[in-house]
Amino acid sequence: MPSPDGQARGLDRWLARLPFVRGRQPEALPLTLDRRRIYVLPTRLGLLAGGLLLAMLLGALNYNNNPGLMLAFLLAAVVHNGVVQAHLRLSGLRLVGFSAAPVTAGETLDVRIRFAPGSRTREGVRLEIVGGPAARRDDAAGEWRLSVPTRRRGLHDLGRLRISTTRPLGLAQAWSWWWPAQRLLVYPAPERGGPPLPGAEGPGQPRPYPGRSGEDTHHLRDYRTGDAPRQIAWRASARLDRLVVREYETGASRDVRLAWEALRHLPYEARIARLARWVDEAEREGRRYRLELPGEVLGPARGAEHRHACLRALALLPEAV
Numbered sequence: 356m357p358s359p360d361g362q363a364r365g366l367d368r369w370l371a372r373l374p375f376v377r378g379r380q381p382e383a384l385p386l387t388l389d390r391r392r393i394y395v396l397p398t399r400l401g402l403l404a405g406g407l408l409l410a411m412l413l414g415a416l417n418y419n420n421n422p423g424l425m426l427a428f429l430l431a432a433v434v435h436n437g438v439v440q441a442h443l444r445l446s447g448l449r450l451v452g453f454s455a456a457p458v459t460a461g462e463t464l465d466v467r468i469r470f471a472p473g474s475r476t477r478e479g480v481r482l483e484i485v486g487g488p489a490a491r492r493d494d495a496a497g498e499w500r501l502s503v504p505t506r507r508r509g510l511h512d513l514g515r516l517r518i519s520t521t522r523p524l525g526l527a528q529a530w531s532w533w534w535p536a537q538r539l540l541v542y543p544a545p546e547r548g549g550p551p552l553p554g555a556e557g558p559g560q561p562r563p564y565p566g567r568s569g570e571d572t573h574h575l576r577d578y579r580t581g582d583a584p585r586q587i588a589w590r591a592s593a594r595l596d597r598l599v600v601r602e603y604e605t606g607a608s609r610d611v612r613l614a615w616e617a618l619r620h621l622p623y624e625a626r627i628a629r630l631a632r633w634v635d636e637a638e639r640e641g642r643r644y645r646l647e648l649p650g651e652v653l654g655p656a657r658g659a660e661h662r663h664a665c666l667r668a669l670a671l672l673p674e675a676v
Contacts, residue, residue, distance in 0.1 A: 381512075381536035385471075386450040388518075392531045393445050395438060401526035404434055437524035444480060444520045445529050447473045453513070453535065455503075457666070459631075460544040464503040466513065472497075479522030485515045485532070508543040508627070508670045542666045545632035546625070552611050552636050575599040580656050583641070610655040611637050611644035623675035634665045648672070 397405060408431055415423030449471040455464045468482065468490060482499050483489040490499040505511055519530035575591055578598035586600040613633050618626040630646065637644040638657060645654035646665045653665050 381534045383536050384450060384452050386533050386535070388445050388448045388531050390442070390446055393442055393529055394531065395442055395527050395529045397438075398521055398526060398528050401434070404430075404526055408434065434524070434526055438527040440523050441520055441527045441529040443475060444477060444522055445518060445531055447475060448477065448480075448518070449473065450533055450535065453537065455539050457540045457542050457663070457670075458505065459542045460505055460508045462505060464505055464511065464539060464541070466501040466503055466539065468499040468501060468516075470498070480518060480520045482516060482518050484513070485517050487514065503539075505541045508541050510538040510671070511541050512538050540667060540670060543624075543627045543631045543669050545635055546628040547632075549629055549632060552633055552640070552642070553613065553617070575601060580658070580661075611642050612647065613637070613644055614647040615649055616647070627669050627672060631666060631669055634662060634669075638662050 408427055411423060411427040411430070414420070415427055451469045451471050453466055453468040455466040458464055470477075480492075481489060482492075482501070484501070484503070488502055490501040492499050503511070503513065513535060516533040516535070517530060518533065519528055521528050575588055576599060578587065578592075578600050582600050588599050588601050592598050611633070613630055615626060615630070618629060621629065634644065634646065641657065643655045643657045644661075644665075645652065646668065648668055651668060653668060654661060
């Protein structure tokens with residue numbers, strides 16, 4: 356015997372397949388709930404209240420009891436007002452956008468969903484992924500937060516969102532569906548263990564600290580994205596009216612080359628995992644690195660933006676055939 360929650364979810368899935376229902380396909384943001392997108396049905400408590408009102412009405416009519424009729428119609432008006440108020444809780448609600456910091460595959464995305472509530476109160480509104488977790492409402496930030504598990508790299512489809520309420524009386528449930536077309540990025544999971552960076556020093560061998568070669572103009576070069584701030588020659592930059600950095604002659608480590616073709620002996624996804632780990636290692640060590648992928652070369656550079664660009668390129672590589 357299916358539980359009441361299972362019956363409600365089955366009814367919800369059946370209604371979602373009807374051709375006139377909105378939210379059956381991905382839609383561009385922003386999305387606004389109007390009266391044609393909101394559906395209302397009585398809850399179990401609402402059905403019980405409706406049965407009691409019907410019994411009261413029939414009894415009052417049978418015995419020609421005017422006070423009983425007045426009470427039945429008064430309670431019916433209260434129930435009807437609760438249904439209308441549940442509908443108005445959702446009407447006019449606007450989904451402005453959502454965002455999440457990229458995570459590696461296997462971790463949980465912390466999605467922040469932003470709404471424009473409008474002038475009406477939105478207390479008691481519930482947001483969830485259809486068949487998935489429910490969102491936590493953060494009133495201080497004016498947004499909902501949703502934890503979404505991830506399993507694979509690439510662009511993650513958030514799926515269809517269900518927004519509902521049973522307020523203010525709990526006699527009727529109003530709900531609607533949203534399916535945002537925007538997708539979220541998931542980085543590839545880095546390899547665990549494995550060889551060190553190409554060209555890196557062996558274990559136990561300290562890296563030489565780069566020595567300065569002077570501050571004359573012929574020992575300087577123009578600033579490039581990813582250069583460390585400590586390398587900037589501020590006096591020379593002020594004199595030349597542009598940012599220049601000191602070029603080190605000895606002891607400087609070479610740029611790290613992370614080449615897709617150099618890992619031909621590995622399976623397709625294993626290549627991506629190793630390159631993702633090398634990108635993180637090069638970033639932790641503060642080294643400049645160049646990522647060479649089929650049809651695309653990124654760098655050499657370093658920094659948060661370059662790391663994001665490299666991991667994004669790895670995440671968006673096509674699936675292995």
